[in-house]
Amino acid sequence: MIDKLEIQSGLAKRVLNTLPYLHTREEIIAELDKTEATINISRDSLLTDTITKINVKLMQVKDIRGTANRITEAQALDDIELFELKAFSLLVMDIRQLLIAARIDVVSLPDLEPVVNTLDPERMRIPHFYVYDAYSEELAALRVKIKTLKMNERTDSKVLEQLQFEHTVLEDRIREKLSARIHPYKLEINEALANIATLDILLAKAKQAIEMQLCKPEISETVTRYKNIFNPQVKEVLKTEGKKFQAIDIDIAPGACLITGANMAGKSVILKTVALAQTLFQFGFYVPAEHAEIALVDEVLLCIGDEQSELSGLSSFASEMLRLNTIIQDVKAGKNALILIDELARTTNPTEGKAIVNAVLDFLTGKGVRSLITSHYSGIKAGCKKMRVKGFIKDKTDGRLTINNINEFIDYSLIEETQDSVPHEAMRIARILGVDEELLDKAENYLEQNL
Structure with a gap:
């Protein structure tokens, strides 16, 4: 039955394998009621297009719980982790808007726009991360200087190496500041991970219940x-x-x-x-x-x-x-x-x-x-x-x-x-x-x- 569930995300597949065996009446009723509500949503022909769009978004969700743990522990994130977080937050915002527009309330996704804005200073809203020039005028000026010197064949290599070192130090400092700015949203990020997985599992359970009667x-x-x-x-x-x-x-x-x-x-x-x-x-x-x-x-x-x-x-x-x-x-x-x-x-x-x-x-x-x-x-x-x-x-x-x-x-x-x-x-x-x-x-x- 688990294998037959059409889970969309790797995150939900891993969460599914850790679901608890429920021992109380209240826990089981709550879970069954959520499934029933999702079945009613899935059967609503007016919401078919919305459900399809949500499933497409869920397919793109990655399991970034390791990155979320580092945020919780207030550790500095690297470029890959910052990229993962940005991509995840963008997907959460898209799915959140779809849920709100369709008045689907089986789960509630937190607003991660502050996280997106922190990682997307140029407001491009694309799943890509780079230590942007917009983060620091000093960094932007240094990059221009390095680029100019590289174009000059007479540039002393030691000078260029020193500037590259300064560039690396400055980027690391910016990553630390970004990580510090994201840390206050650790609860929202972990809530989003849990609720995205829940939504994915609920949709799969609903579809299975309908198809298998x-x-x-x-x-x-x-x-x-x-x-x-x-x-x-x-x-x-x-x-x-x-x-x-x-x-x-x-x-x-x-x-x-x-x-x-x-x-x-x-x-x-x-x-x-x-x-x-x-x-x-x-x-x-x-x-x-x-x-x-x-x-x-x-x-x-x-x-x-x-x-x-x-x-x-x-x-x-x-x-x-x-x-x-x-x-x-x-x-x-x-x-x-x-x-x-x-x-x-x-x-x-x-x-x-x-x-x-x-x-x-x-x-x-x-x-x-x-x-x-x-x-x-x-x-x-x-x-x-x-x-x-x-x-x-x-x-x-x-x-x-x-x-x-x-x-x-x-x-x-x-x-x-x-x-x-x-x-x-x-x-x-x-x-x-x-x-x-x-x-x-x-x-x-x-x-x-x-x-």
């Missing part, structure tokens, strides 16, 4: 609830293949929720999507859903994928257990977390695996921790909320199901589960994938014997 989440005190939540990345991939992503509804109340379903039923995608939405929310972003009410958490604790660590020599199960133990200790320490665990204990034998799943579900439910745990094990007896991905639509599969259209015949929506068993779809999926029929027939025989 994201929603403004509400803050919930208890249950996190999503209507038609979707995974933007998977949705985009499916769209390129001419397929449609099925959004789902899901509620996450305090306590554990077990999600079961056949392989390929999208359980892992559900966890990743919920993790994404929660994280976006706590950074003040719109979320991928039609409607969302989200409870604040201190952290999203995700345990998903192959946990095997070749470097440490640990097996998948050992690594998973260590990760699980870290999560349990965080919960015991009182951390308010959203816990998402995919196929818990899948790499050990079913008897012990089911015991671990039951224990974790009991523990998290007892602690009232919002958590989703997926599993393919049958016989989970823990007293928790249980949901199941509907899976294959039986009346649509006869004679038409192929490896290329399999997604069209799976219903990814979640329903409440009252049974302890999980769907047996492995044989059907294996046949669709083209696994050898003789092998599968033998497997079916063993399955019938066990049943």
Whole structure:
């Protein structure tokens, strides 16, 4: 989602990577409200031209925070730093005028005209810096003298070297004076840097929210609830293949929720999507859903994928257990977390695996921790909320199901589960994938014997 943001300036790209994880209701509401206001501005056809002009200006903004730090510390600036500051200040003034003229107030940019005037004594208003003659009559006269002597072939080189030295000393003195004149505006310069980055990020967030059809989440005190939540990345991939992503509804109340379903039923995608939405929310972003009410958490604790660590020599199960133990200790320490665990204990034998799943579900439910745990094990007896991905639509599969259209015949929506068993779809999926029929027939025989 960050990569998809159309950030214009290098400054904003770096600031974006340092945005804080928001922990309070007030912080999140403020950020979401600013995004909403920017969306309304972006949708206003009368402001399209202004937004385009602002984006063009933002493309030219450089990250001059290093120069700003030297100003704050009252250090003398060199020509490059003075040029950077002048160019930045000119852009800020241009963007400020565009915002004022269009009555856009999502950010407020300080007036840097005094800085521009200091660095542009000739009022040329171009992004170029030079120690101008206008800064000093003495400097102007010295430059004329040096130029004249250079044109005379009989000029003593030592005399010329002395004049060049005096010229350098005089220029350095002027740079120090300019730096001293700029120092009183250190707060305004740093404010401009922060607000220019904020404006750039807000415009990018607004555009993303409109194009991806994201929603403004509400803050919930208890249950996190999503209507038609979707995974933007998977949705985009499916769209390129001419397929449609099925959004789902899901509620996450305090306590554990077990999600079961056949392989390929999208359980892992559900966890990743919920993790994404929660994280976006706590950074003040719109979320991928039609409607969302989200409870604040201190952290999203995700345990998903192959946990095997070749470097440490640990097996998948050992690594998973260590990760699980870290999560349990965080919960015991009182951390308010959203816990998402995919196929818990899948790499050990079913008897012990089911015991671990039951224990974790009991523990998290007892602690009232919002958590989703997926599993393919049958016989989970823990007293928790249980949901199941509907899976294959039986009346649509006869004679038409192929490896290329399999997604069209799976219903990814979640329903409440009252049974302890999980769907047996492995044989059907294996046949669709083209696994050898003789092998599968033998497997079916063993399955019938066990049943």
